Structure formats: C-alpha cells, structure tokens
Amino acid sequence: MNLTLLMYLVPSLVMFGCGVYGFLTRKNMIAIMISLELMLNSVDINFVVFNRYLFPGQMDGMFFTLFAIAIAAAETALALAIIINVFRVARKVDINELTKLKF
C-alpha cells in the first residue's frame, strides 16, 4: 500500500468542510475565527501536498504556504484585537447581539 496524493487531500477536505460548518453556525466571534483558521490550514495542506507530489523539483507551494501562515498570523492578531476592543465597549462577543453598526 502506498501513500498517494488522494490520501492527503481527504483529511484536508474534511477539515475545510468543518470550517465551513463552524463559520456558518457559530455565533461567538472567537469561535468564528477558529473556524476560519481551520479553513486556512486545510488550504495550506493542499498547497504543500500538491507541490510535493506534482512538482517535486520546485518550491512554489511551500513558499505560498509560508506567506499564507504569515498573513494568517497578522490577520488573526488584528481580528482578535478588534474583538477584544468590541468586548470592551459592548461587553459581549455574540454576533446576534452586536447590532450597533447595523443600518
């Protein structure tokens, strides 16, 4: 039995599906960010696995993943800063209750 490309894509697909489910159903902002991280991570796995199996001489997928990790870290830090600031003003983090900016 050999480890094929498909066998790495299946866990990544399940991870992405879980991220979509969490993103649509959670109402806590931090839980939504966690679901977002799941989706980003599954895309990173796909980049790396496709690079390693289909283009083993090149490193483009690896660099894409490297930059994606850096950008995800920056985005998460900023989003959590915004969430904590919103909590300081409104004392809640549920998206159903935060309606002050609604037009």
Added chain:
Amino acid sequence: MESVGNLILYFVVALVIIVCSVLTVTTRQILRSATYLLFVLFATAVIYFQMDYAFLGAVQIAVYAGGIVVLFVFAILLTHQPGKDAQRIESSRRILGAVAALLGVAVCGYGLFSYANFCHRQLAEVSDMSIETIGHWLLSTEKFGYLLPFEAVSVLLLACIIGGVVIARRR
C-alpha cells in the same frame, strides 16, 4: 512501497485531523474548541514533516501552534467568565450550515474520487530542501525568487503592528 511506520503515522495523523476538526466546530465550550484546534495544527505540522518540508513544519509549530493558539486562549479568557462555561455557542442555523458544508464536501469529494487516477501519484524523489536553498530563493530576485512577496509581507506585518497599537490604545 511505503514503510510500515510511515503508513501508521499517516493513519494516526489523518484520524487526529478528522476527529479533532469535527470536535472543534461541534464542542460547546470555546476553550475546548481552541484546544482541539491546537491538536489539528500539530497534526498538520506532522504532515509537513512527512512531506520532507522540515522548515515549514517548524514554522507551523512556532507560528500557528505557538503564537495563534496562545492569542486565541488570551482572547477567550479575556472575554469569557471561566465560571459559566456551558453557554451555547451554536445558533439555530445549524441545519443550514450542515447542508452547506456537506454539499461542498460532497461536490469536492466527487471531483477528487472521479479524478482518482490523477491523484494516485507516488511520492517523488526528495529534492534539495536544505535551509540554504530556502533562504536563497526567499531573498532572490531571479525568475522564481520571492524577494518581492517577502518585503510585502514585512510591510504587512508593520501595518499590522501599527493597527494593533491604534486599536488597542485607550481613548
């Protein structure tokens, strides 16, 4: 033919990824959700190590598992009282989300398995993955060099620092 250890490692990692990502989005308590996310990120790092991208696995552990999860735990502890953990964090739109996610997984899974012969590729020979090569391409201005995105990411991080300071400042 793969070695038995590699196969066992793969199945353990795949199981951890599938189970823990399902638990991440279904558990009630948000702190547990962050912990399951940590397990998923570690399993992803193991996949990177298995693909011979040791540097990428180290970055994954240091930045994702070491940095982002700690940020999440800080934010959770700052915004939730530890006493009343058992509050519901799901909404009533659970069926809509489940249908959307299952539909997406079904379409993508059908695509994957119908092109299965394209996917049944063996792991090729290990190319040169030393840290010297990575550093060379990261700072190179040649055809496949990545100097411009590298500088763009550094500017992005600077913008992120300034944005964090501005957001967190007391008015």
